[in-house]
Amino acid sequence: MNVHEKQFLFDCGEGTQIALRHGRIRMMRIDHIAISHMHRDHYFGLFGLISTFNLLGRTRDLHLYGPPALQGLLAAQEAAGETVRGFPIIFHPTSTEAPEVLFEDGSVRLESFPVRHRIPTTGFLLREQPREPGVKRAEVRKWDLQPSEVLALKRGEDVHREDGTQILFADACHPVPASRSYAFAADTRYWKQVAEWVKGVDLLYHEATFLDAMKARAEKTYHTTARQAGRLALEAGVGQLVIGHVSARYEGPEDLLKEAQAVFPETVAAVDGLILEVQTRC
Amino acid sequence: MNVHEKQFLFDCGEGTQIALRHGRIRMMRIDHIAISHMHRDHYFGLFGLISTFNLLGRTRDLHLYGPPALQGLLAAQEAAGETVRGFPIIFHPTSTEAPEVLFEDGSVRLESFPVRHRIPTTGFLLREQPREPGVKRAEVRKWDLQPSEVLALKRGEDVHREDGTQILFADACHPVPASRSYAFAADTRYWKQVAEWVKGVDLLYHEATFLDAMKARAEKTYHTTARQAGRLALEAGVGQLVIGHVSARYEGPEDLLKEAQAVFPETVAAVDGLILEVQTRC
Numbered sequence: 128m129n130v131h132e133k134q135f136l137f138d139c140g141e142g143t144q145i146a147l148r149h150g151r152i153r154m155m156r157i158d159h160i161a162i163s164h165m166h167r168d169h170y171f172g173l174f175g176l177i178s179t180f181n182l183l184g185r186t187r188d189l190h191l192y193g194p195p196a197l198q199g200l201l202a203a204q205e206a207a208g209e210t211v212r213g214f215p216i217i218f219h220p221t222s223t224e225a226p227e228v229l230f231e232d233g234s235v236r237l238e239s240f241p242v243r244h245r246i247p248t249t250g251f252l253l254r255e256q257p258r259e260p261g262v263k264r265a266e267v268r269k270w271d272l273q274p275s276e277v278l279a280l281k282r283g284e285d286v287h288r289e290d291g292t293q294i295l296f297a298d299a300c301h302p303v304p305a306s307r308s309y310a311f312a313a314d315t316r317y318w319k320q321v322a323e324w325v326k327g328v329d330l331l332y333h334e335a336t337f338l339d340a341m342k343a344r345a346e347k348t349y350h351t352t353a354r355q356a357g358r359l360a361l362e363a364g365v366g367q368l369v370i371g372h373v374s375a376r377y378e379g380p381e382d383l384l385k386e387a388q389a390v391f392p393e394t395v396a397a398v399d400g401l402i403l404e405v406q407t408r409c
Numbered sequence: 410m411n412v413h414e415k416q417f418l419f420d421c422g423e424g425t426q427i428a429l430r431h432g433r434i435r436m437m438r439i440d441h442i443a444i445s446h447m448h449r450d451h452y453f454g455l456f457g458l459i460s461t462f463n464l465l466g467r468t469r470d471l472h473l474y475g476p477p478a479l480q481g482l483l484a485a486q487e488a489a490g491e492t493v494r495g496f497p498i499i500f501h502p503t504s505t506e507a508p509e510v511l512f513e514d515g516s517v518r519l520e521s522f523p524v525r526h527r528i529p530t531t532g533f534l535l536r537e538q539p540r541e542p543g544v545k546r547a548e549v550r551k552w553d554l555q556p557s558e559v560l561a562l563k564r565g566e567d568v569h570r571e572d573g574t575q576i577l578f579a580d581a582c583h584p585v586p587a588s589r590s591y592a593f594a595a596d597t598r599y600w601k602q603v604a605e606w607v608k609g610v611d612l613l614y615h616e617a618t619f620l621d622a623m624k625a626r627a628e629k630t631y632h633t634t635a636r637q638a639g640r641l642a643l644e645a646g647v648g649q650l651v652i653g654h655v656s657a658r659y660e661g662p663e664d665l666l667k668e669a670q671a672v673f674p675e676t677v678a679a680v681d682g683l684i685l686e687v688q689t690r691c
Contacts, residue, residue, distance in 0.1 A: 196489035207447035
């Protein structure tokens with residue numbers, strides 16, 4: 128996920144470097160990697176990617192988010208290889224107790240939330256920070272706005288001068304673009320609680336491993352059916368749903384896509400190389 | 410390396426499963442995996458391969474050879490993923506003290522030998538066991554050979570009967586095919602001692618990371634030049650040399666191949682998908 132040229136990678140299976148190359152992603156610009164859980168298809172490309180960062184001479188910090196065990200494994204394999212890493216990894220352990228904020232700066236906030244898989248697993252939620260409204264240049268000139276007045280307008284307040292002049296926020300400021308949001312929920316059983324935590328996000332990735340005919344198997348293996356994914360998107364009132372992690376028993380995602388769309392029409396299927404733009408709803 | 414349908418895999422970098430699929434190798438028939446050292450490009454495909462074995466329902470033993478640290482890492486990541494593995498892994502720790510026999514059965518013997526890399530590393534040597542000579546059926550009938558006489562011939566002895574009949578081993582038995590051998594030496598500095606340990610093998614894989622113009626860099630980074638690899642093959646009197654692990658600084662292996670061939674003409678360059686038949690020399 129590219130947010131104003133900050134790149135976040137969610138999960139990193141074996142072969143992720145190949146996928147990044149195919150997608151022409153500038154991998155050295157990835158400063159944040161979030162790992163949902165310790166199943167191999169979700170983190171086995173991580174150490175190779177870190178190794179490549181090192182080979183390419185990276186010095187910039189890498190923020191790594193994931194289960195506490197990930198930190199130990201990374202340390203163990205670096206020790207075994209007597210690795211000399213040229214850049215710091217700042218490890219942020221995730222917890223499956225409750226949602227929490229993992230990272231925050233002026234433009235973006237990363238949160239985790241628990242999901243229900245066979246082993247401790249979290250989803251992730253990425254939100255643009257609310258942007259400060261910009262005061263229109265013409266208004267600054269027209270009213271000869273003072274710094275204190277500009278700051279008041281940026282806080283969303285109207286300005287009332289002693290001479291009775293009123294300068295309204297709504298007139299003086301550019302409309303603020305809505306903050307976009309993306310949630311990543313994999314791997315997990317259908318769990319209604321997740322809908323609360325991802326409520327209203329613009330784009331939700333949710334796993335959909337099985338068709339609803341295999342609901343019992345999905346439940347047993349801690350996965351979700353396409354229909355359930357659609358239902359969760361509906362309950363959460365998200366803008367768009369993208370489903371993936373389709374079982375190899377299906378030839379392709381077509382049937383799962385139809386099933387999810389029957390419940391939640393704004394659904395697409397994740398395929399290798401798919402690029403989605405996160406759009407706010409009007 | 411396929412020896413009478415026993416399959417041995419030497420090192421297992423990320424993406425090995427993809428290479429196995431491309432090569433149409435029946436991966437479930439791999440019962441032996443030997444890891445030379447704990448650098449990521451040599452073992453990062455291992456855990457994914459083990460995972461695939463598990464998904465495919467493997468129950469057969471897997472023999473795994475490698476540095477002691479490998480066992481700990483495997484245990485740690487299986488614990489993190491709460492993996493329930495359906496087949497046993499028999500771990501054989503390697504040592505860099507001296508050559509040693511790692512595995513032996515009726516048809517094959519696997520040995521390790523130390524090489525000189527930045528971290529503890531071994532090469533591997535695979536030999537067919539000497540085969541028992543077969544007695545020609547026509548000879549059995551012609552002389553009405555008794556079981557004790559057959560056993561004597563199989564031991565390479567001639568038979569002298571009391572009536573003065575002489576049945577010579579050389580006449581009565583099929584010629585025994587020579588035992589073939591393969592050695593794998595990577596990653597390593599050029600180290601003359603290795604020539605003793607791989608003396609006379611039919612096929613030697615030796616790394617050749619740099620051209621000889623970069624000999625100092627090869628020494629410093631514990632790698633070998635193409636010329637040095639050729640020299641080692643010559644010193645060891647091997648049948649054929651295959652070089653690989655070429656630095657990404659070179660466009661392809663052509664120049665390295667020429668350099669090695671100038672010293673040891675029976676050299677080929679390893680490229681993805683290359684299949685070599687190990688042949689004995691006459």
